[in-house]
Amino acid sequence: MSLWLPVLLALFISVLGGLHLLGVFRRRRPKEPPLDKGHIPWLGHALDFKNNKVEFLQKMQRKHGDIFTVQIGGNCITFVMDPFSFGSILNVTRSKMDMNPIVKQLVARAFGYHHLENEHKVMEATNKHLMGDGLVVLTQTMMKNLQNLMLHSIGTVKNQKEWQYDGLLHYSSNTVFQAGYLSLFGNETVKSMGSKEKAEEFDWVHSEELFNEFRKYDSLFPNLVYAMLSLKDKLEAERLKRLFWNVLSFKKIMQKDNVSRWIIDHLQLRQEQGMAEYMQARFMFVLLWGSQSNTGPASFWLLFFLMKHPEAFKAVKEEVEKVLKETNQEVKPGGPLINLTRDMLMKTPILDSTVEETLRLMSAPGLIRAIMQDMDFKMADGREYALRKGDRIGIFPYISVHMDLEIHPEPHQFKYDRFLSPDGIRRTSFYKNGKKVKYFTMPWGGGISMCPGRFLATNELKQFVFLMLVYFDIELVNAEEENPPIDQNRVGFGIVHPTRDIQFRYKLRF
Ligand code: HEM
Numbered sequence: 001m002s003l004w005l006p007v008l009l010a011l012f013i014s015v016l017g018g019l020h021l022l023g024v025f026r027r028r029r030p031k032e033p034p035l036d037k038g039h040i041p042w043l044g045h046a047l048d049f050k051n052n053k054v055e056f057l058q059k060m061q062r063k064h065g066d067i068f069t070v071q072i073g074g075n076c077i078t079f080v081m082d083p084f085s086f087g088s089i090l091n092v093t094r095s096k097m098d099m100n101p102i103v104k105q106l107v108a109r110a111f112g113y114h115h116l117e118n119e120h121k122v123m124e125a126t127n128k129h130l131m132g133d134g135l136v137v138l139t140q141t142m143m144k145n146l147q148n149l150m151l152h153s154i155g156t157v158k159n160q161k162e163w164q165y166d167g168l169l170h171y172s173s174n175t176v177f178q179a180g181y182l183s184l185f186g187n188e189t190v191k192s193m194g195s196k197e198k199a200e201e202f203d204w205v206h207s208e209e210l211f212n213e214f215r216k217y218d219s220l221f222p223n224l225v226y227a228m229l230s231l232k233d234k235l236e237a238e239r240l241k242r243l244f245w246n247v248l249s250f251k252k253i254m255q256k257d258n259v260s261r262w263i264i265d266h267l268q269l270r271q272e273q274g275m276a277e278y279m280q281a282r283f284m285f286v287l288l289w290g291s292q293s294n295t296g297p298a299s300f301w302l303l304f305f306l307m308k309h310p311e312a313f314k315a316v317k318e319e320v321e322k323v324l325k326e327t328n329q330e331v332k333p334g335g336p337l338i339n340l341t342r343d344m345l346m347k348t349p350i351l352d353s354t355v356e357e358t359l360r361l362m363s364a365p366g367l368i369r370a371i372m373q374d375m376d377f378k379m380a381d382g383r384e385y386a387l388r389k390g391d392r393i394g395i396f397p398y399i400s401v402h403m404d405l406e407i408h409p410e411p412h413q414f415k416y417d418r419f420l421s422p423d424g425i426r427r428t429s430f431y432k433n434g435k436k437v438k439y440f441t442m443p444w445g446g447g448i449s450m451c452p453g454r455f456l457a458t459n460e461l462k463q464f465v466f467l468m469l470v471y472f473d474i475e476l477v478n479a480e481e482e483n484p485p486i487d488q489n490r491v492g493f494g495i496v497h498p499t500r501d502i503q504f505r506y507k508l509r510f
Pocket residue numbers: 099103123130290291292294295298363365367368443444445446448449450451452453454456457494495
C-alpha cells in the first residue's frame with residue numbers, strides 16, 4: 001500500500017492539474033466581469049466563436065451586458081463592447097496590456113518567426129518610413145508601379161478598345177498586390193536581366209506568380225492560426241512558407257533595385273541584433289503578409305460599391321477629373337503617364353469618405369491584448385472590474401462601433417458621403433447617447449499599436465481607384481449584382497473577403 005500511495009497521489013495531482021488547465025475550476029471572483037465558460041472544457045465557446053463571431057458576441061452582449069469574460073480554446077477573454085471605454089484598453093502602457101505576447105505566438109505559428117526581445121522597439125523605429133517624407137517616396141513608387149501594371153496588361157491585348165472581362169476580386173487583389181510588393185521589396189536589376197524592358201517583364205511575371213502563391217497561403221491563414229488545418233493543408237502551408245522564405249531571403253532582397261527604406265531598415269536593424277539570415281527571411285514574410293493581405297480585398301470592395309452605387313460613382317469620378325484638370329494633366333492616346341502626387345491625393349474628400357465608408361462596412365478586426373498584471377479596469381460610466389493577469393482583453397469594433405445604429409444610422413447601407421461634413425471636409429463628429437464618440441471607425445485598430453501602414457494603405461486604395469476611373473470605363477457585368485456573402489472565417493482578421501468573385505468589365509477610355 002505504501003508503495004502505491006505516492007503513485008496515486010501523483011496521479012491525483014496530475015488529474016487536478018489537467019482539470020485546472022482545462023479551466024474546470026475557474027470561478028468568477030468578486031468584482032470580476034460575468035464569466036461564461038461554455039459547456040466544453042478548455043474549448044469553451046471556441047466553435048461558436050469561430051463559426052460566427054458577430055452572432056456569438058452579440059448573443060453574449062444580450063446575455064451579460066457590455067463587459068463579459070468568455071472561455072475560448074483555453075483562453076479567458078474579456079470583451080468590452082462599450083466604445084466609450086475603449087480608451088482604457090487602447091492607451092494603457094504595455095506593462096499592463098500588451099498585444100505583443102499574442103502576436104508573438106501567432107507569427108511563430110503562422111510564419112515560423114521568433115520575436116526579438118525588443119521587437120516592438122524595432123517595429124517603432126521603422127514605422128517612420130511609412131509616414132511623412134517616407135510616405136511621399138512610397139506613394140510615388142506605388143503610383144508608377146500601378147500605372148505600369150494596369151496599362152501593361154491591357155497593352156498586351158490586341159484590340160485595346162474592346163471590353164476586357166475579369167473577376168473583380170482577382171483583378172483588384174492581383175494589381176494592388178503586384179504594385180505593393182514591387183514598391184516595398186524592389187525591382188529586378190537591369191544589370192542581371194540585360195535591359196530595362198526585360199527587367200520590367202521579369203517583375204510583372206514574377207510578382208503575378210507570387211500573388212497566386214500568396215492567395216493560396218492567405219486562404220489557409222485563418223485555419224492555420226486556429227491550428228485547424230487538415231494534414232493536406234498543413235503540408236501545403238509548409239510548402240508555401242518555404243517558397244516565401246526563399247523568395248524573400250536576405251541575399252535576394254539585397255540584390256534588388258529600389259527596395260524601400262522600410263524593408264532595408266528592418267533588415268539592417270535585425271542584422272545588427274545578430275538575427276540569423278533565415279530568420280530575417282521569415283520576418284520578411286510577416287511584413288509581406290501584413291502589408292498585402294488587407295489592401296487587395298479592400299480595393300475590391302471599394303470598386304464594387306462604386307460600381308453598385310451610380311451616385312457615388314459619379315461624385316468620385318467628377319472629383320478625380322477635377323483634381324487632374326487642376327494640375328493641367330490629361331489622359332490621351334500615346335500621352336505620358338499621369339503624375340498622381342500625394343498632394344493631389346489630399347484634395348479628394350469625396351473619395352476619402354468613400355474609402356472610409358467601405359472600411360467601416362468591410363473591416364472586422366479583433367483587437368486583443370494580453371493582461372500583463374492583476375489590475376482594476378474602469379468603464380466610462382464609472383463601474384470598476386477586476387482583471388486577471390494571464391487573461392486577455394478584446395474589442396470588436398465591427399459590432400460596437402461600425403454597426404452601431406446610433407453612431408451610424410442604417411449601418412448596413414453604403415453611404416459614400418457618411419464621412420463628409422456639409423462644408424465638404426471630413427466629418428469627425430458622431431454621437432451615441434448624446435455623447436461624442438472618439439472611436440467612430442476603427443479599421444486600423446487604435447491607440448499605441450494602431451496600424452502604422454494606414455496612410456500608405458489609404459493612398460494605395462485611392463491611387464488604384466483614381467487610376468481605374470481616369471484610364472478605364474468600368475462596370476459590373478450584372479448591373480443588379482447583390483452584395484456577395486462574406487467569408488465568416490475571415491472575420492476578426494481585418495478586411496473580410498467575399499465568398500465568391502464578381503464579374504466586371506473594363507476598357508481603355510482613350
Ligand atoms: C486596408 C489595409 C490595412 C488594414 C485594414 C490594416 C489593419 C491593421 C490592423 C487592424 C492592425 C492591428 C492593430 C491593433 O491591434 O491595434 C494592423 C497592424 C499592422 N499593420 Fe496594418 N492594415 C492595412 C495595411 C497595412 C499596410 C499597407 C502596412 C505596411 C506597409 C501595414 C502594416 C502593419 C503593421 C507593421 C502592423 C503591426 C503593428 C504593431 O505590431 O505594432 N498594414 N493593421
